[in-house]
Amino acid sequence: MSVLAITNARLLDPTSDYDGPGTVLIENGSIVEVVRGATTGLANGIETIDAGGACLSPGLIDIRVKTGEPGAEPRETLKSASLSAAAGGVTTIVIQPDTDPAVDDPAMVDFILQRGAALNLVNVRTAGAATRALDGQRMAEIGLMAEAGALYFTDSDRTIVNTRTLLRVMSYAAAFNALIACRPSEPWLSEGTVATSGELATRLGLSAVPAIAERIQLDRDLALVEQTGVRFLVDQISTEGALESLARARARGLEVAASVSINHLCFNELDIGEYRTFYRLDPPLRPESDRQALIEAVRDGLIDVITSAHTPAPAEDKRRPFAEAAPGAVGLETLLPAALTLHHEHGLDLLDVLRPLTQGPATLLDLEAGTLVADAPADLILFDPGAPVVVDADTLKSKSRNSPFDGRRLQGRVLLTLVGGRIIHDARRTGT
CATH class of the missing domain: 3.20.20.140 (Metal-dependent hydrolases)
Known part of the structure; x- marks a missing residue:
């Protein structure tokens, strides 16, 4: 699997209390490097996702x-x-x-x-x-x-x-x-x-x-x-x-x-x-x-x-x-x-x-996930914490729609979900 870099992100890592700019590099399902601060000079051939300043967290x-x-x-x-x-x-x-x-x-x-x-x-x-x-x-x-x-x-x-x-x-x-x-x-x-x-x-x-x-x-x-x-x-x-x-x-x-x-x-x-x-x-x-x-x-x-x-x-x-x-x-x-x-x-x-x-x-539960460090599983989410969301129970993917949040206005939209470095949800393309 080629290296994937998520750049220009606001990294949020509760284990280290880091909240700031950075880049995460992923290979073979794991985080291989977390670069804090501005990132320049990535090697040629690295697939890149520009986070556009959105939050990247476990x-x-x-x-x-x-x-x-x-x-x-x-x-x-x-x-x-x-x-x-x-x-x-x-x-x-x-x-x-x-x-x-x-x-x-x-x-x-x-x-x-x-x-x-x-x-x-x-x-x-x-x-x-x-x-x-x-x-x-x-x-x-x-x-x-x-x-x-x-x-x-x-x-x-x-x-x-x-x-x-x-x-x-x-x-x-x-x-x-x-x-x-x-x-x-x-x-x-x-x-x-x-x-x-x-x-x-x-x-x-x-x-x-x-x-x-x-x-x-x-x-x-x-x-x-x-x-x-x-x-x-x-x-x-x-x-x-x-x-x-x-x-x-x-x-x-x-x-x-x-x-x-x-x-x-x-x-x-x-x-x-x-x-x-x-x-x-x-x-x-x-x-x-x-x-x-x-x-x-x-x-x-x-x-x-x-x-x-x-x-x-x-x-x-x-x-x-x-x-x-x-x-x-x-x-x-x-x-x-x-x-x-x-x-x-x-x-x-x-x-x-x-x-x-x-x-x-x-x-x-003694899981290796839940952190942004090298060798941790690349189970990550990219989200916009300020994006408005109106919950519509009829659009939920669950087979049941019993949501008390139905019709409620919230803030926070998941843009990308990655499990083991694989993108399993991409709201940037679907618009949902």
């Missing part, structure tokens, strides 16, 4: 992506999710294990990896189930799945209610440094609820969960982390009270990371309005005070990862009464411009916005 890594494959392909396939990711500048996706059948053994891990590789689009990886069939009772084959390539272990949206089972899972995972992720949601308080307790839920007549349910469950999980020493991810933290528990755990030296969905950084409970089901999410949208606390946690580095929480649902599952509508939203294509609202509206530095989208997940 590709985004989304560690929480749901598909319908296998088991519910009309909702989403690995191909449609990969195309959505490419259009959104997401170069690595990590599939959730709550498929049908669940990703709870090495054969299923291998299926996802082989299927993703055959598509030859973005990097498709997978999480493994923590318990068999996500039943919360029987520990899954965590060690064998890790050997097969599972990046971490989780029962996705399901709480492992049985504390003894979770203790066994954590103890076993700690023996070989595997990462365990749990959604903090106390099951008895959250069962059957669709909103957060408060005046709005009462007025709308919606069954609601108190915010303290998240902190109660997180405190239990953190006690087990302290007991076992396991590496732990707080999956989709959404309340200020849980952030306080997270901060205390970090202060005690526990190896605990946290993710937040882009939806909880951009919306609050008032966006539900008059039962708008595209805002029916799990965890539910919170008060504005929680949203602001989450933004500050991103600014301060308390939150390590921002995810799209991509959860496709067909129209027939969303066009129902609010309490009956399927929870979740698609988000792969809108992840970058939505995250850039933290820069445009809340004053976060661009590097601080990109860090939990690139370096943060790469470090957490």
